[in-house]
Amino acid sequence: MFLPVHERFIHQAKEKLSQDQRVRGLLAGGSMMTNTMDEYSDLDLIIVYNSAYQDQIMNQRITIAEGLGKLLSGFTGEHIGEPRVVICLYGPEPLHVDLKFVTLEELEIRIENPLILWERAQEISSIYEKTSPSHPYPDAQWIEDRFWVWVHYGATKLGRGEWFEFIDHLTFIRGAVLGPLVLIKNGQLPRGVRKLEQYAISEIEELKNTVPSHHFESCYHALKSTIDLYKSLRQQSDTLVLKDEAEQVSIAYLDKVYASSDH
Structure with missing residues (x-):
């Protein structure tokens, strides 16, 4: 219009x-x-x-x-x-x-x-x-190298009760990782979270689960949902080096923070 x-x-x-x-x-x-x-x-x-x-x-x-x-x-x-x-x-x-x-x-x-x-x-x-245009696409290794560090960081914010910081952190991950990967999966250019409501029909519920409210329980489950969605979107290839130990350690730490809290 x-x-x-x-x-x-x-x-x-x-x-x-x-x-x-x-x-x-x-x-x-x-x-x-x-x-x-x-x-x-x-x-x-x-x-x-x-x-x-x-x-x-x-x-x-x-x-x-x-x-x-x-x-x-x-x-x-x-x-x-x-x-x-x-x-x-x-x-x-x-x-x-x-x-x-x-x-x-x-x-x-x-x-x-x-x-x-x-x-x-x-x-x-x-x-x-x-000349021809060329749109940049996310680097799978760049994401994998950082993702589990970001998970651990989120867990520390969760444990400390810095939930506004935690919410901003998950918003960043959604814009930098989940949104672009979902858009690519649906045949769109990786423009952050632009028009996900329009293009990410099959992933919309999973994406909604990554949006927490200002509450310990909600924040924990939103980060777990973020991890699950990333792992389902992460494209395996011969060149991608998975940070398996970092993944295990960061998730274990997150679960420890959750288990040790009076939620």
Whole structure:
């Protein structure tokens, strides 16, 4: 569903940016790219520019964002490891827009082909023709090497009664491990926990069991469910080295914490 507020902003952005000779194009990712927008969708826009102006553009990110509409609040994305992004709330009708600033050269290495809304001299189309996108997938060994350490860490938080910390910890594991693996199993790209309700029909109950309430018993069973789901999703291969001893030790410790508590 393409709302008038989306259409107005994109029209204004194209008009403003096309007047800046440093800017070479405007792209759209996210739900606009996949034609799955609804009334709650934000805009994921990519501003492509000439790398000769990189320092200048990066210093003017907020100013450029201010020029595209009534910017109520905006900040750069260092907290998510992406300083090229400006996260914006425009008004008066509220609209969330993520503006990502990339050079033509940076666009050559990408995870997808964003929709071209406007470009100068077919420069972006030419890059698309010469290069291909590549979406990163989880590294099974990277996960296995860390998972049982994360289980032990969760058990220590459980035993100490730091349940808010524990809940955040399981949320991280769900986003970094379970969500991506479930999405891959269901033929989707591994985008954290995005749209699991839509794609993870057969695993939805198992996933719900990994969400604890602020209570010892609930936290313990949520971690046990997390372990069970990971083991069912973990793909065996000749190259994957299982951390069997770490698995046994961490689970035994978790069960010891549970058994020794007055729950």
